[in-house]
Every structure is written in structure tokens, then in C-alpha cells.
Amino acid sequence: MLQLNRNIRLLLGKGLLLGLVVALAGILLASSNIGRWMEEDVGLTWLFRLRGPISPPGEVVVVSIDYNSSQRLGLANHPSRWPRSLHGELVRKLNKHGAAVIAFDIFFEESRDPQENTLFAAALREAGNVILFQSLKKKPVTNAAYPGENRQTGYIETLASPIPVLKEAAFGLGPFPLPKVPAKVNHFITFKPELGDIPTLPVVALEVYSLPVYSVLRDLISDVIPEQVTQLPANREQLNRLGGIHKLAQKLRRLCLNNPDLARQLIRRLDHSSPTVSPRDRELLAALINSYAQPDSLYLNFYGPPQTITTIPYYQVLESDDQDNFMELAGKAVFVGFSEQFQPEQKDGFYTVFSQELSGLDVSGVEIAATAFANLLTRSTLKTTSATTDMLIYFAWAILISLVLRALSGPILIIAALLLGLAYHQLGYELFRQVHYWIPLAIPLFWQAPLALIGALLWNYLDAQRARRNIRHAFGQHLPIDVVDQLAQGMEHIGDSGQHVHAIVLATDAQQYTRLSEQLAPAELHELMNRYYETLFGPIRLSGGIISDVVGDASLAIWTSTQSDPVQRQLACDAALEILSSVEYFNQQQPAHALPTRLGLHFGEVIMGHVGAMDHYEYRAVGDIVNTASRIEGLNKQLGTRILVSKEVLQGVEGFITRELGSFLLLGKSKPLSLYELVAQDDQGKVNKPYADFVGSLHMFQVQHWDEAAKGFENFISKYGEDGPSRYYLDLCRQYFASPPAEWDGVIQVEKK
Numbered sequence: 001m002l003q004l005n006r007n008i009r010l011l012l013g014k015g016l017l018l019g020l021v022v023a024l025a026g027i028l029l030a031s032s033n034i035g036r037w038m039e040e041d042v043g044l045t046w047l048f049r050l051r052g053p054i055s056p057p058g059e060v061v062v063v064s065i066d067y068n069s070s071q072r073l074g075l076a077n078h079p080s081r082w083p084r085s086l087h088g089e090l091v092r093k094l095n096k097h098g099a100a101v102i103a104f105d106i107f108f109e110e111s112r113d114p115q116e117n118t119l120f121a122a123a124l125r126e127a128g129n130v131i132l133f134q135s136l137k138k139k140p141v142t143n144a145a146y147p148g149e150n151r152q153t154g155y156i157e158t159l160a161s162p163i164p165v166l167k168e169a170a171f172g173l174g175p176f177p178l179p180k181v182p183a184k185v186n187h188f189i190t191f192k193p194e195l196g197d198i199p200t201l202p203v204v205a206l207e208v209y210s211l212p213v214y215s216v217l218r219d220l221i222s223d224v225i226p227e228q229v230t231q232l233p234a235n236r237e238q239l240n241r242l243g244g245i246h247k248l249a250q251k252l253r254r255l256c257l258n259n260p261d262l263a264r265q266l267i268r269r270l271d272h273s274s275p276t277v278s279p280r281d282r283e284l285l286a287a288l289i290n291s292y293a294q295p296d297s298l299y300l301n302f303y304g305p306p307q308t309i310t311t312i313p314y315y316q317v318l319e320s321d322d323q324d325n326f327m328e329l330a331g332k333a334v335f336v337g338f339s340e341q342f343q344p345e346q347k348d349g350f351y352t353v354f355s356q357e358l359s360g361l362d363v364s365g366v367e368i369a370a371t372a373f374a375n376l377l378t379r380s381t382l383k384t385t386s387a388t389t390d391m392l393i394y395f396a397w398a399i400l401i402s403l404v405l406r407a408l409s410g411p412i413l414i415i416a417a418l419l420l421g422l423a424y425h426q427l428g429y430e431l432f433r434q435v436h437y438w439i440p441l442a443i444p445l446f447w448q449a450p451l452a453l454i455g456a457l458l459w460n461y462l463d464a465q466r467a468r469r470n471i472r473h474a475f476g477q478h479l480p481i482d483v484v485d486q487l488a489q490g491m492e493h494i495g496d497s498g499q500h501v502h503a504i505v506l507a508t509d510a511q512q513y514t515r516l517s518e519q520l521a522p523a524e525l526h527e528l529m530n531r532y533y534e535t536l537f538g539p540i541r542l543s544g545g546i547i548s549d550v551v552g553d554a555s556l557a558i559w560t561s562t563q564s565d566p567v568q569r570q571l572a573c574d575a576a577l578e579i580l581s582s583v584e585y586f587n588q589q590q591p592a593h594a595l596p597t598r599l600g601l602h603f604g605e606v607i608m609g610h611v612g613a614m615d616h617y618e619y620r621a622v623g624d625i626v627n628t629a630s631r632i633e634g635l636n637k638q639l640g641t642r643i644l645v646s647k648e649v650l651q652g653v654e655g656f657i658t659r660e661l662g663s664f665l666l667l668g669k670s671k672p673l674s675l676y677e678l679v680a681q682d683d684q685g686k687v688n689k690p691y692a693d694f695v696g697s698l699h700m701f702q703v704q705h706w707d708e709a710a711k712g713f714e715n716f717i718s719k720y721g722e723d724g725p726s727r728y729y730l731d732l733c734r735q736y737f738a739s740p741p742a743e744w745d746g747v748i749q750v751e752k753k
Contacts, residue, residue, distance in 0.1 A: 012403070018455045019395075019402035026394035026448045035443055040186050043442030044299075047432045048353040053304025057374045059209075061332050062311045062367055063090070064339035065106075069314035079338060084108070084116040086318070088123030090336065093317050095127045098330030101208040103131040103201055103373075105176065105337030105366040108162040121169035131204050131245075132167070134175040135160040136192075157194055172245035174204035176369050178350055185350045185363075187299045188372040190291060191253050199249040202372035203291055207249045209333050209377070210288045213281045217266075217288065220273070221255070224265045228255065249292075256292040263293035284377075291376050299382035301375050301436055305354040306363050309370050311339060333373055337366025383437045390440055397424065397444045398452065405456035413460070417453045421445055501560040503606045503621055504572040504649060505629035506545070508536060508579070510595040513553035520593075529553070532595055535586045539578035543571040548621055553595070556629075558621050560608060566652035572601060573656055573678055576643050598641075600633025601678070603648040631666040632675065635750060639677075640724015647674035655682050659691040661725055662698055663747045672747040677725065690720055701729055702746040706737040 029035040065079045075082055087104070094102050111117065124130045138155040159175065161167045177189050177200070191197045199207070210217075222229040232251060233239040239248060256262050266289050270282060277285075303309060314336075340349075340361070349355075349362030356362075363371075375381040385393065401420050408416050424444060431437040510532065517525055533555065537547055540557045549556040557575070559568045576599050587594035606623030632644045639661065650658060659677040666673065679691075697712025710733035713726040732748070 014459065015403035015406035016399065018406055018452065018459065019399035022402055022448050022452045022455065023395040023398035025451055026398055026443050027391055029447055030390060030394060030440065030443055038442040038446065039440055041184055042446070043440065044186060044438065045184075045353045047429060047438065047441065048302060050429060051433050053308055053354075056303040056309045056371075057378050058310070058328075059332050059377060060309060060370050060374045061329060061334050062307075062309050062339060062364075062370050063094075063314055063317055063334055063336045064307075064311050064364075064366075065314050065337060066340050068341075072313075072315040073318070079106075084112070084120035087336075088120040090314065090317055091120075091123040091127050091130055093320060094329065094334055095129070097317075097320070098332075099129070099334045100331050101129050101131065101205050101333045102127065103133075103174075103205045103333070103335045103369065105133055105201065105335060105369050107133050107135045107160075108166050109135065109160065111163050117163065117165050121165045124166065124169035124171070128171055129208055130170055131172040131174055131201060131208060132162050132170040133201060134162070134173050136175050136177050136195075157192075159195055159198065170244070172204045172208060174199055174201035174246050176201040176365070176372075178365060178368065183351070185300070185352050185368060187297050188368065189297055190294055190376075191250075191296050193296055197250055197253045197257070199246055199253065200372075201369050202376055203249055204246045205333055205335075205369075205373050206288060206291055206376050207245050209373075210284050211245075213277075213285050213288075216273070216277060216281065217285055220266050220269050220285075221262075223269060224262060225255075225259060228259075253292050263289050287377050287379050290379050294381070298372075298375070299384060299438065300352075300368065300371055301380050301382050302352060302354050302363070302371060303374070305356055306361050306367065307339065307341065308354075309367055309374070311367075333370075333377075335366050335370040335373070337364065337369070339364040339366055380436050382432075383435070385439055393440055394443065394448065398448050401449060401452045402456070405452055406459065408456075409460050413456060414453065417449060417456075421449050424449075499608050501562060501606060501608055502564050502568075502603070503561075503608070503623075503625065504559040504569050504601060504603045505548075505606070505621065505625050506540070506557040506559075506572055506576060507600045507629040507633040508555045508557075509598050509633055510553035511598070512595060516593060516595070528593055528595075532583075532586065535582045536579055536597075539575040539582060543575040543578075544568075545572065545575055554630075556621075556626065558606075558608075560606075569603060569649050569651075570653050570655070573645065573649065573653060574681070576601060576645075576678060577656075577681060580642055596642075598633055598636035599643045600629050600631070600636065601643070601645040601649045602629040602632055602673075603646065603651075604628075628666065628669065628673070631669065631750075632673070635664065635666065635675070638750070638752075639728050641677045643678040644675050645678050647676065650676060656680070657682050657691075659725070660695050660698060662702065662729075665747050665749045667750050667752060690716075693719075694723075694726060697726075698729065701733060704736075704740070704744055706733045706740075709733050710737070 030039070065082075067077055069075075070077045070079070070082075073082075073086070087106075091102060124132075137158050137160050139158055140155055161173060162170070167173065175192070175198070177192075178185055188202065189200050190203050191199055218229060218232055218234065221232065232255075233242050233248060239245065242248060242251075267286060270277075270285055270289070273282070349364055350368060352363045352368070354363060372381075401417070404416055404420060405413055425441070428439050428441045431439060516528070520528065533550065536555060540547060543559070545557045545559050547555065548558045557572075559572045561568045579597065579599065583595065583597045587596065602625045604623065604625035606621040606625060608621055628646075632646060636642060636644055641661075644661070645658070650656075657679040659679060661675045661677055663672045663674050665671075693712065694716055697709050697716065700712060701709035710730055713730040713733065716726045717723055717730070
């Protein structure tokens with residue numbers, strides 16, 4: 001349980017760390033121009049395309065000045081040259097059809113024909129509900145600190161109005177600034193704080209459209225801030241003296257800015273107002289109040305491609321009969337401006353999310369103004385998150401997806417990333433479609449999610465590599481590294497027949513192990529044997545040997561090659577001598593716990609492979625030489641030697657002092673072996689003379705000269721001291737002298753291990 005809790009904490013820590021990195025990457029990108037471009041031009045566009053066109057409010061209509069109208073009216077296709085009396089006629093027609101407000105998205109900056117201007121102005125005064133377009137112009141600013149020099153330091157915006165005769169006749173004025181560069185139009189301006197919070201064309205149009213309920217609004221304001229309501233006009237005469245309906249909108253805007261809680265209080269009072277206020281009027285008042293409290297810039301909620309808003313050609317209005325229900329214009333807001341159905345004729349187009357790529361047709365400026373008005377009227381402008389909320393979204397999303405992905409691995413990790421991305425996308429889409437709420441989409445889905453996925457995959461890969469190295473190291477203590485690597489690739493070949501190789505098998509056994517196991521506690525014995533095997537395994541590993549088996553105090557090591565290689569046999573002999581030397585030093589360090597060791601080596605063919613069944617396998621050598629090497633090692637005990645090797649091991653090997661010990665038929669074997677004692681490396685200056693005397697006596701023994709052989713062994717012992725093989729053969733000589741074997745071929749039959 002403790003390990004489980006530790007693993008969970010470790011996983012959470014890694015997930016949080018990855019989440020912090022992904023969150024920081026998202027926040028940094030969002031604060032850059034690229035991030036803003038991604039959200040507006042990729043994320044927002046995708047949401048609009050996915051949602052598709054929707055029905056616009058029926059309260060707004062566009063009257064299009066277009067090529068067809070110029071043809072029908074017999075005028076040049078340059079609407080700026082059309083006679084202004086024609087616009088006056090249009091205004092009269094629209095008023096007869098009951099238009100609530102008429103907004104011209106045309107800038108009348110040139111004086112031209114005075115009579116035409118007079119006729120148009122008369123129509124404007126007669127209508128009393130027309131708004132004319134103002135233009136924003138930039139003027140360079142020079143630094144007065146450098147007299148006589150024209151040092152331009154920037155620009156200031158100024159407001160240009162229509163010619164005086166039209167300006168005075170209009171009921172209201174308002175600019176509608178849109179980008180002059182080929183940038184995508186996503187938002188519109190409501191008020192211009194740089195110019196004293198002047199309202200723009202859609203806001204002024206909404207003010208005119210809401211005049212029937214203005215008295216209710218004034219009463220609501222009187223209830224909340226009675227001391228300030230006197231600055232608001234009480235009737236149309238006072239409104240005219242104010243200088244236009246746009247001045248009223250400007251005052252109301254400043255009133256809300258100076259009283260930040262005013263809009264909320266007005267809405268609350270509106271909800272509890274007299275039942276004599278109809279639901280439609282409540283909605284209209286709420287929209288008007290909301291327009292004052294909104295930021296200076298709002299995102300447009302487009303309804304669809306060009307001319308999605310009801311559009312009537314200019315000529316149709318002029319040619320219409322004076323009937324009240326023409327195109328159902330009664331009570332509607334009408335925007336007049338340039339709008340074409342075909343790209344070659346388009347003179348006033350702006351690139352938007354619904355610009356048509358195939359035809360090249362953009363949304364006209366007048367339709368964007370009408371869209372902005374409709375958004376304000378229905379309170380459906382896109383609601384966006386604040387910068388703080390955006391950062392919280394980037395942070396929360398990064399932590400969530402990182403924690404989930406770090407907890408998974410394999411194909412399910414990618415599937416989880418896709419599902420999380422789809423869930424976030426669906427949430428963003430539903431908020432956009434149902435409540436016009438736009439949350440960041442592009443950066444979380446196209447930047448943070450892939451980054452978290454790549455990070456999780458990379459981290460999993462590094463963890464897997466680290467685990468693989470740990471496993472490789474752990475299994476490398478039990479198996480050859482190449483076998484570990486083979487197993488890491490898969491277990492499908494574990495039951496194969498194995499590999500035929502030439503091998504030198506080294507068997508070891510420790511004396512006094514049984515006694516020590518009785519004397520020592522299990523923990524002490526465990527620690528002792530670990531240090532003992534460390535002494536044995538070092539020389540084996542350094543010489544390229546494989547530790548094949550360890551049982552108690554016995555071990556098995558193997559050197560393999562695909563051919564009969566003397567080099568491998570020499571390495572095995574070197575390792576055996578080094579083991580003997582290391583064990584002697586080991587025993588000297590702890591004489592009370594000494595473990596004298598015997599070794600036996602044999603050479604031949606084996607099969608290296610996995611031996612076992614079901615769910616348990618061991619990697620080992622299979623062949624007669626394995627058992628034979630163990631029998632050879634056991635013969636050390638009878639001969640009083642430390643290292644015994646077969647004749648096959650020494651074939652082609654030079655540089656060692658060895659002693660021939662005769663031929664033996666080991667227990668359970670059918671073929672005799674010629675065995676040698678491996679004494680030492682044949683360093684320069686050493687002479688093998690003492691063993692020549694022994695070998696001479698051995699040959700006398702093999703030809704059944706028992707008495708003469710016995711004297712030779714006795715002389716060897718008396719001359720060189722006690723010697724195990726000499727004592728062994730001396731005993732056999734006395735035995736055979738007393739009772740000669742019935743059959744003799746020079747081979748000694750070993751009857752015990």
C-alpha cells in the first residue's frame with residue numbers, strides 16, 4: 001500500500017510538472033501576436049463555419065446601393081455621383097413604409113449641387129429619424145519642441161462630419177470605423193473614448209430605435225440617481241437643442257462610466273418595473289442599457305455569408321407603391337449603403353469569417369453595421385473571456401489533460417487525448433452556439449493538447465527506457481545481456497530449441513559450506529555468500545564468461561563460441577586461476593568463515609537456451625559436458641587438488657603449468673577422460689621439473705608396475721612435501737599390489753562423486 005501511494009504521488013507529481021510546462025507554453029503563445037491570430041483567425045472562424053448561418057433578427061433590413069439599381073435607374077455605376085435628391089426620395093419612401101430608423105453608411109463630404117443638397121436635407125428634416133455617417137480621419141502630429149522643423153511624432157484621430165446642410169438636417173450622426181488594411185473583421189467599435197466617448201453608427205441607430213421607450217429609461221435613471229437625471233433631455237424639443245440623438249447616447253454612456261453599478265441597478269429595476277411595460281419594451285430597454293455598459297469594442301456575431309440579413313435593392317424601394325406593408329418595413333431599422341451580389345462590382349467589402357473564397361465576395365460595410373446593430377438589439381454580441389479567465393482556462397486545461405495522459409500509456413493514451421480534445425471542442429462549440437460565449441479554442445486544441453500528448457509520449461518513452469535499463473541490469477545479473485535483449489523484444493521464441501555452441505563449462509564448489517550454514521544465522525550466511533560469489537563472478541565476467549547457475553555453494557559458468565576456439569578455453573583457464581587466487585585472499589580476510597573452493601572444467605558442444613515449461617523457464621546450457629564438469633570438480637576432493645581440467649580444455653592452449661593426472665571413468669559415465677591439474681600460469685623463469693617425476697611414476701602405475709610406481713610417489717612426497725595426487729596414487733598402488741584388478745586398461749573407475 002505504501003508503494004502504491006508512493007507511485008500515485010510520483011505520477012501526480014509528474015503530471016503536474018508536465019501540466020505546468022504545457023500551461024506556461026499556452027499562456028506565452030496566447031500573449032503573442034501569433035496566439036491572438038490563432039484564436040481569432042483559426043478558432044473563431046472554425047466555430048462560425050461549424051455553426052453555419054443562422055437567421056438574423058427581422059428588425060433590421062439593408063437597402064443595397066448596387067449595380068442592378070444603377071442600371072434600373074439609368075445612372076452611372078458610381079453611387080457617389082447619384083443625385084442626392086434620389087436619396088431624399090428613398091428616405092420619404094422608407095418613412096411611408098414605417099421604417100423606425102434610417103442609417104446611411106455613406107459619407108456625404110462633398111458639397112456638389114446646392115439644390116440637390118437642399119432637397120435631401122428637407123427629406124431628412126421631414127423624416128426626423130435619419131442618421132448620417134461620420135468619418136474618422138488621422139492627422140499627423142508634430143513636436144513643438146523643434147521650431148522650424150517638421151518632426152512628426154504620431155497621429156491624432158479627428159471626426160469629419162457631412163456637409164453642414166445635411167449635418168444640421170440629420171437626426172443623428174455616427175462613425176463606423178473598420179480596418180483599412182486587408183485584415184479579418186471580427187469586432188466593431190461601440191464608443192470612441194479618444195474622441196470623448198462618441199457613439200458609433202450602430203449605437204446611435206439603437207438609440208433612435210429605442211426612442212419610444214426613452215421616457216421609461218429616464219424614469220428608471222431618476223429612481224437610481226435622481227440628482228443626475230436633470231442633465232438628460234425630457235422631451236424631443238430638449239433633445240433637438242442637445243444637438244442630435246448621438247449626443248444623448250454620449251451622455252448616457254458617460255453616466256454609466258461614472259456610475260459603474262448603474263447598468264446593473266437599472267436592469268434590476270426594469271425586471272421589477274410596472275406591468276404596463278410590455279415584454280418587447282423590456283427587451284429593448286435591456287438592450288439599450290447593455291449597450292452603454294459594454295466595452296468599447298465587441299466581437300461581431302455574424303449571421304452568415306453576404307446578404308444573409310434581409311437585403312432590398314435600392315431601386316425596388318423607389319419603385320414601390322406607397323403601401324404600408326412593403327417588405328414589412330414597418331418598425332424596422334434600415335441601413336442604406338453599398339452592397340453587391342457579385343465580386344467584380346463590389347466596392348465596399350470587408351474580409352470576414354463568412355467571406356466567400358470561391359466568388360471572392362466579402363461582407364459589405366453596411367451589412368456589418370446592420371449586423372452590429374442586430375447584435376446590440378438582441379444582446380447577442382460574442383461574449384469573450386477576460387485575460388485572467390483565459391489564463392485560468394489554459395492552466396486548468398493543461399493540468400487536466402497532462403494528468404490524464406501521464407496516467408496512461410500505449411494506444412489508449414492517444415485515444416484519451418482525442419476524446420479529451422473532442423470533449424473540450426464540444427464544450428466550446430455548445431457555449432458558442434447556444435449562449436454566444438467564445439472561450440479559447442485554437443491554443444488549447446492545436447497547441448496545448450499536442451504538446452501534452454508529445455510530452456506524455458516522450459516521458460513514457462523515457463520511463464520505459466529507464467525501466468528497460470533497470471530490468472536489463474537486473475536480469476543481466478542472471479542472464480547474458482544478449483539474451484536479456486532478445487527477451488526484451490518478445491517472449492515468442494522462448495520455447496525454441498536453443499543454439500548449438502562450443503562451450504567451456506566451469507563448475508565450482510565450496511568446502512565447509514554445510515558447517516557454516518549450521519553455525520551462521522540466515523542473514524549472516526546470506527551476506528557471506530554474496531561476498532563469496534562476488535569474489536568468484538568478477539574474474540568470470542572480466543573474461544567474458546556467463547554465470548549459468550548458482551545453487552547453494554555451487555556455481556556454473558560457461559564460455560561459448562560458435563567454433564572450437566582456443567582463445568575461449570584460455571580465457572576460462574585464466575579465470576579459474578584468478579578465482580583460486582581471489583578465494584585464497586577472501587579466506588585470509590576471514591579465516592573463521594573460510595570457503596576453500598574446488599573447480600572443474602570441461603569442453604564440448606552444448607545447447608544454450610531456455611529450459612522449462614508453462615510459466616517458468618531458466619536459461620542454461622544443456623549437454624553432457626555440464627554434468628561432466630561437475631563430476632570433474634567433485635574428483636578434486638579425492639585427488640586433493642583445487643582445479644581439474646579435461647584434456648579437451650587444454651587442446652591448443654599454451655602458457656599454463658599443468659600436471660597430468662591420468663585417465664578416469666567418472667561415476668555414471670561410459671567414456672574415460674584424461675584429466676590434468678591446472679597449477680598456474682607458465683610465467684618466465686618457472687620450470688615444470690617437479691611434475692615430471694610425478695608423471696614418470698604415473699606412467700609406471702598405468703603399466704601395472706605397482707611397486708615401482710609406489711616408490712616414485714613416496715619419493716615425490718618426501719622430496720616435495722605432502723601432495724594430494726601422489727597420496728591418491730600411492731594408496732591405489734598398495735591396493736592393487738595386494739589385489740590386482742582383473743582387467744586393466746590404465747583407466748581408474750571413480751565410484752563416488
